[in-house]
Amino acid sequence: MMKKDRLNTLTNGIVKSNPTFRLVLGTCPTLAVTTQAINGLAMGAAVTFVLLCSNVMISLLKRVIPNRVRIPAFVVIIATFVTVVQMVMKKFLPSLYDALGVFLPLIVVNCIILARAEAFASCNPVLDSALDGLGMGFGFTLSLTFIGIVRELLGAGSFFGLPIGHLGNVSMTVFILPAGGFLVYGTLMALVNFLTGMAENRKYAASSHKEKKDEKEAKV
Amino acid sequence: MRKSLGYEILMTALVLVVIAGIAGALLGLVNHFTAVDEEELLARKATAVYDGDLMKYVSEEGFEVPMDKAEGEILGVYVPKNGDKDVFVLVARGTGAYKGTLDLLVNITGGKVVKIAKYEANETPGLGSKALEDAYFKQYYDKPITEDFRGFALVKGNAVSPAEVSAVSGASKSSTAVTNAVNAAVKWYQLRVLRRVQ
Numbered sequence: 001m002m003k004k005d006r007l008n009t010l011t012n013g014i015v016k017s018n019p020t021f022r023l024v025l026g027t028c029p030t031l032a033v034t035t036q037a038i039n040g041l042a043m044g045a046a047v048t049f050v051l052l053c054s055n056v057m058i059s060l061l062k063r064v065i066p067n068r069v070r071i072p073a074f075v076v077i078i079a080t081f082v083t084v085v086q087m088v089m090k091k092f093l094p095s096l097y098d099a100l101g102v103f104l105p106l107i108v109v110n111c112i113i114l115a116r117a118e119a120f121a122s123c124n125p126v127l128d129s130a131l132d133g134l135g136m137g138f139g140f141t142l143s144l145t146f147i148g149i150v151r152e153l154l155g156a157g158s159f160f161g162l163p164i165g166h167l168g169n170v171s172m173t174v175f176i177l178p179a180g181g182f183l184v185y186g187t188l189m190a191l192v193n194f195l196t197g198m199a200e201n202r203k204y205a206a207s208s209h210k211e212k213k214d215e216k217e218a219k220v
Numbered sequence: 221m222r223k224s225l226g227y228e229i230l231m232t233a234l235v236l237v238v239i240a241g242i243a244g245a246l247l248g249l250v251n252h253f254t255a256v257d258e259e260e261l262l263a264r265k266a267t268a269v270y271d272g273d274l275m276k277y278v279s280e281e282g283f284e285v286p287m288d289k290a291e292g293e294i295l296g297v298y299v300p301k302n303g304d305k306d307v308f309v310l311v312a313r314g315t316g317a318y319k320g321t322l323d324l325l326v327n328i329t330g331g332k333v334v335k336i337a338k339y340e341a342n343e344t345p346g347l348g349s350k351a352l353e354d355a356y357f358k359q360y361y362d363k364p365i366t367e368d369f370r371g372f373a374l375v376k377g378n379a380v381s382p383a384e385v386s387a388v389s390g391a392s393k394s395s396t397a398v399t400n401a402v403n404a405a406v407k408w409y410q411l412r413v414l415r416r417v418q
Contacts, residue, residue, distance in 0.1 A: 035345055061239075066232045073239055080243035084250050091254035101319070101342055156346040173347055173390065 009128055013135030019112045020143035021192040026112045029103045030144060031181040037160050040148030042096045044141025046085045046104065048134065051113055053081045055121040055133035062122050074117045079108045112136060143188075150184050151175045262311070266298065268337035269327040270309050274298040277308070291315060292404030295323065306330045310408060311339055314401030318348045318393045326405040331414075333360045333402065348394035351387075356395070359385045360402050367414050371403040 019025045026047070034040040057077050058065075065073045086104050089097045097104065107113065116136055121129040152158055155175030157167030174180045259276075266274050277297040295311040310326045322341035327334050336357040343349050350356060360372060363382050372385050374395055379386040387395035 064235060065239075066228075066235060069232050069236055073236060076236070076239050076243055080246060083247055087247075087250050087254040091256055094256075098340065098342055171346070176344055176346055 006128065006131055010131045010135040013132065013137070013139040014142065015139070015196065017136075018139040018143060018192070019136055020140055020147075021189050022196075023112075023115075024189075025115060026110045026140065027185075029106065029110065030147065031178065031185060033100055033103050034144055034148040034151055034181060034184075035155070035176045036099070036152050037145055037148035039096070039099050040144035040146075041141065042089075042093070043100060043103065044137070044144045046082075046089070046100075047107055047110060047112065047140050048137025049085055050078060050081045050107055050110075051116060051133040051137045051140075052130060053133075054078045054113060054117055055129040056126055057081075058117045058121040059124060059126045059129035070122065071114075071118075074114060074122075075108065078113055078117070082107045112140060147181075147184055147188060150188065151180060154184075155180060262296070262298070265337070265339055266309055266325055269325045269335040270300070270307065273301040274309055275301050292400040294404055294408045297408070308409065308413065310405040312401040312405040312408075314397040314399070314404065316393060316400055317341065317397035318343050318391075322352075322394070322397045322401065324398065324401045324405075326402060328365070328405060328409050331365050331409075332362050333365070333406070334362065336360060336398075336402065343391070343394045348388075348391045351391050351394035351398050356388055356398070365406055365409055365414070367410055369406065369410065371406055372399050374399045 013019060017023055020027075020030055029043055029047075033043045054074070054077050058074055061073070061077075082105060085107070086097075089100075089104065116132060120132045124132070149159065152160075153164070153167070155171055155173055155177075157164055157169070157171040172180075175184060263274060275298065277299045292312060292314045295313055297311075298309040299305075300307050306329055308328045310328065311323060312326050313321050313323050315321050319342055322343065323339040324341070325337045325339045327336070336354075338352045341352055343352060359379065363372075370383065373383055374387050374392075375384050376387055376389075376392070385395075385399060
């Protein structure tokens with residue numbers, strides 16, 4: 001694979017195929033844990049670690065694992081890394097472990113991870129799978145942190161747990177509740193789609209403008 | 221040459237077993253370094269309600285008290301290592317919380333609740349979490365627990381009598397669970413300590 005393609009693999013998950021806003025994968029933890037920005041960040045970091053490790057492992061083992069039992073094999077590998085994350089977090093970050101609650105072990109069935117294992121890692125070389133895992137993980141982390149920041153700011157008037165002025169007095173609790181999660185998620189998804197659509201249009205317009213110019217020059 | 225069916229079955233099983241075996245070994249190794257001792261965890265958390273070393277309380281009856289499990293239960297009782305007979309630190313579980321149950325540490329000293337702290341609870345930040353702050357817990361403090369004390373009653377609005385506790389507005393579920401947990405501790409104290417003294 002060319003260097004540029006590798007870069008594309010990495011950035012693909014961050015913008016173009018962002019798992020949260022473009023592919024709409026893994027919405028359950030997205031809505032559940034983003035009541036605070038730090039929770040979103042921690043969840044994203046945990047998923048990134050699992051994605052990276054499982055993608056590398058599955059890519060390494062793709063020739064060994066019989067095709068018929070690949071899903072159980074993938075799930076065992078993913079569950080192992082999730083349990084490692086769980087154990088480490090319980091020991092060193094107990095407050096975050098409590099905050100993420102049941103959604104930490106539920107990473108096992110997070111569809112981003114199984115989807116990347118099945119669609120990418122099981123048919124691509126190790127380095128590319130690692131880059132894909134990192135890119136997707138970063139995209140997920142960025143999205144969750146962003147949703148968390150917006151919800152925490154509107155719902156609790158704070159930024160990463162730090163109160164901002166008197167914003168706490170006029171905060172709207174609904175944004176911390178599940179309904180607010182859907183509202184913020186939907187609005188941000190619309191915004192991201194609008195912005196990426198605009199960028200694509202501009203790119204298209206620029207390329208067609210260049211084509212016309214080339215045509216004119218050719219005529220002259 | 222086509223591989224025999226027996227060979228395929230054997231290989232499939234073997235690969236899965238090997239993967240699971242390696243995964244198990246890895247997890248065992250990680251667990252060796254990250255295992256959290258529950259007693260140690262309690263000792264660390266209990267410093268929030270009691271300043272000193274605690275040990276497990278052993279009584280002939282155990283710490284089970286007849287109680288409707290729908291309200292609350294006692295998970296453990298701890299007493300100071302220095303032999304102070306007046307102090308009991310209870311791990312009490314209250315039901316009815318926003319996410320099922322919540323566990324509190326309740327320090328009952330000299331027949332009064334003197335300090336409460338969160339043991340394990342995960343209520344909505346900025347809403348239910350207000351029922352887990354000391355400002356709310358203060359309402360339970362320093363009220364004498366006698367044998368005919370009927371437990372704390374949760375009210376909406378202002379509390380009038382000493383046994384009444386004013387719920388956090390917008391967080392009645394969390395307030396209820398906290399009251400259930402504290403009442404479980406009170407009931408344990410009445411049955412296991414007050415009744416025995418007489």
